[in-house]
Amino acid sequence: MSAVAVTAVLIPALPLAGWVVLGLWGGRWPGRAAGWVASATVAGSFVAAVALFESLAALPPDARTVQVDLYRWIAAGALAIPFRLLADPLSAAMARLVAGVGMLIHIYSIGYMARDAGGARYFAYMNLFMASMLLLVLAGNLAVMFIGWEGVGLCSYLLIAFWFERPAAARAGVKAFVVTRLGDVGFLLGIFAVFGTFGTLDFTAITREAAARLPLGGGLATAIALLLFLGAVGKSAQLPLYVWLPDAMDGPTPVSALIHAATMVTAGVFMIVRLHALYLRAPFALDVVAVTGAVTAVFAASAALVESDLKRVLAYSTISQLGYMFLAVGVAAWAAGIFHLMTHAFFKALLFLAAGAVMHALGGETDMRKMGGLARPLPKTAAAFGAGVLALAGIPPLAGFFSKEQILGEVFAAGHPWLWGIGLFTAGLTGFYITRAYVLTFAGPPARVHENVHEAPPVMWWPLAALVFLAVVMGVVLEHVVPLAPWLQPTLGAGALKSAGGAAAAAAEPGAVHAMLLVVSVAVAAGGIVLGWLVYARGAIRGQAPVLGTILAHRFYIEDLYDAAIVAPSRALAGWAAAVDRGVIDRAVLGVAGGLGWGGAALRRLQNGYLRQYAAFVLIGALIILAYWMLRP
Amino acid sequence: MTVPAPYYLALSAVLFTAGTAGVLLRRSALIVFMSVELMLNAVNLSLITFARLHGSVDGQVLVFFVLVVAAAEVVVGLAIIVDVFRSRETVDVDDADALRG
């Protein structure tokens, strides 16, 4: 096997081995051993991912797609699914990102979970998650991707419900799993349709033959694309299947950082980019993706405005930022979508881990109304969170600025001024809500006296610092130093060229227009921040909007609608079906039995036990037979 | 002179009817039992008659079977009747209705 193949296999295999070892023996290890072992396996994955990246980079660009077949997995009739990994620029970049962020969060978790008795179980789940996510990223066909896809969903369930003795956490875990599975119905059907159309589930074959097999804009292409997108909607928490993500915040905070911000929830975006050739055949489906993304972005940002739970603010922010990514891929700006996926992974992980440091300091408190003034006892955490705020809001030169500008530029260039407007408005909302979160948590007077408020220990602080660094510089790096778009070009073909960063956007637009867009969007983002600061820190603007506030606080009543329109009727239907089973079907069967029993009871009167009557019956019977024989014609 | 076959058959029918009537009308198990024997012998008579009529021994062979079965039946039947009498002190068939459905 070549170096590429070995590293590609090692990347998911190392955490998988970690899961097996921790699952079987981890519980008996002392102290933090489980955490260090888990982190070591993920670090090994990260090293392997870097090696994979470098060995691909050493190849000429058009040789950078390497398929690694391990064995024949499922074969039946014409269906032959090898266990195939695909190492190409896209998967290498994603694997490096996932393993890198995963490694940092694993190390952080050692400190965060130090006081929890279930540490080995936690790290076993985390390792299984890493293995699944890396397999998802490196998969060479849809079936192998589905292993990872469901594996991360399972781990998400397990980790949300990690503190299973809390009913809310257990419920949130089930909700996350069931809601994402609802999307998976679409994903599965999409896979079946792909097989029916292509006769294979292989990504390279799909990319190669999409143009030949799917007529542009045809119903089949649109149906496949929308079915697969349904899976992405569930996994990436877009409207209308976003409802599980805010509840998922009941899990440990590093889990929220890793799974529900940086990696798993971006799987939907990754999947669409992976199948970009297929989506290019279905312009209508792309429009649906873009509109879903834009609407979700503005909706979730507005929901974040009134949320009082720090982690839930970040959860809505994640939903909103994922909306941006779908907006990008919806206008076929694949590279921009992946770019934002990466920068978002850095700054959102940073925000979550900083929030985790706050919770760590306050003994698990997440309600921002009980915080305030924490910048004084927690200056380092406040600074880290502040860096995340600026990166998320898109203030230059931090990471979020570059990727968000690229998306907005692409959307505008693609001729969707309305979607651009929504994106711009959302940028303003983003600046506002995240500033509000910062101010309520760190600024102003302490709302309540917390005892023993302390900075995080070094094992938590250093990953945080690394993420601060990444959130600050990675935008510049991926845009100018090691540009992402040209790297992805062998995978994305013309699609990557189209979105070759700001340069291409600038080439597509007259320079003045582009510069104006940039200024406008930075101004809007900064305006949001300033407004948030004025309202919450200075109290400069006081106003009440009770109706709007109520609507926002209830997230436009979507969750109530779910309960009323889907959950309650489903439960009622299930109860009704159970009643029918007992009351109708079983009763029908018992009715047949009862009828036979009644007939038997009637006939048994003849069996009165009198011998002579029996003999008379014999005689009568004999006479009847005799009569029949004598009288028949 | 030989008696013509119809006479034998008529006698057989009379005996059979008498036996049937005995089975149906009498209440004493012993009488019922003897009536059954009467019916069997009525059948035997007609079997022999037909055997003679057709010049075949089949009927006579069959009669031996019937006799054997009847003998066996007497053994078992009387044993049952004795047993019933011991436990119930009566041989009235209408009292032995334990098998009423």
Place this chain on the structure above:
Amino acid sequence: MNGVLLSVLIALPIAGAGAVAFISPRRPAAARAVGLAAAVIAFLVAAWIWAAFRPGRPGLQFEEHAAWVPAAGIGYHLGVDGLSVSLIALVALLVPVAMAAAADQVHDRTKGFVLTLLLLEAGLLGTFLAQDLVLFYVFWEAMLIPMYFLIALWGGPARRAAAIKFLLYTMTGSMLMLLAIVAVYLQGARVIGTPTFDLPALAARPLGWTPAVEALLFGGFAVAFGIKMPVWPLHTWLPDAYAEAPPVVTVLLAGLMAKAGAYGLLRFCLPLFPDAVRAWGPLFAVLAVVGILYGGAVAWAQGDLRRLLAYGSLSHMGFILLGIFALDIQSVQGSVLQMVNHGISTGALFVLAGILIGRTGQGRTDAYGGLAAATPALAAVTLIVVTSSLALPGTNGFVGEFLILLGAFQTHPVHAALATVGVVLAAAYLLAFVGRIFHGPLRPDLRGLPDLRPREYAVLAPLLALIFWVGWVPGPLLDRSEATVRALLKPRAVFVAGAPHASMTPPPAGVERKGGAPVKQAVTRP
């Protein structure tokens, strides 16, 4: 040796039962040991047959054919092919597993229990091996009797009613099947010339039915098999029987007997009534989808542990039925595989239910709560089995359901789409099951409940190993059934009496593989 191997396999449990009969009832441990030894030896024989079975051949292997009642054309004809080879291995595996699990759960009249269990195993094995209609019918009924006693003598409080319901239900189906068997025999005698009950001989050529008659006879078989599976709406014996039987017996009831129904559809209905199957297949596909959704929904609403699993099993059997009647190579292959998978995972689920009920004596889910804190290993094992039942990839359940749905989608897209919704229902009721029992605050009365014991680990270990093995390397199982399924779906090609290997068509290219071992391919660079 190979010539009588199948007879040996059937005889082993009977011999074991005979040996157990001579053990004093006061020595239950000895009865258990002898019974287990017989079952394990039978398993080793079955495993050897499975390993020695040569994939890529559609016909019967290890065939035994002797006259039994030559005048009536009844033969003692045994054989194993791709449909049955994995199922007999499953039977031979689950019976010792159930017997070992029973050591902790059944304490009364142990001798009789072990003996009955062994007789049941013989009946099951014979059912899957018989190639003669009368022989099949004899075994089919023979497995019913031990099962009746297992429910009626060792069951829960309402065991009598449940056992009678089960018996009457199945007997009704059996009667119809017997009528159909006789009709097939008579027609076969007319068309072939010699009267015979031999299945390969009868299936070798069209018997010239009118469509109405064929449909009627197909119906006779299908009702019998449909009751056994069970197919909605013939299922109402199932919740009672599953809930009243001792859990270890339910392992066999759900894990093995239900498979006999699905197996019968493939073994008898498809070759004997190909046209009727194609004409009436859509109806069964609809029933399958109804069963999937209905079973899932009803399971969700159950408050009783075993009833929840029972309706869940109904839902899962719906997938198998859909796969069979989608009549697509992938879907039928998926169904054949899923029969084994369902046996493994549902069997394991009921073993776990038995462990829970054995610990607490409680059957209702609301008597539990937060057990993951008290019994972490039990929770972990349950979770693994549940993921298999949920058909998550990486477990056996995924491969089967994926193939079924993928194949069904090609021929019946709407059915497949609705069935896929059943996957969500499975998540709902199975996670509700896990949640109610293991999550939430630990109930005070459950504190100190013992975790899995070494013997229970030993019982569950083979099932867990199979869950992952089939999930990651399904090739050996799929390879074994592929040629047979392919031949089955091709109208009238393969079953030639007396010449099992001489199929009229050569096996398709690519099927002949050595041993079914995973093929390591070199790294390719496009």
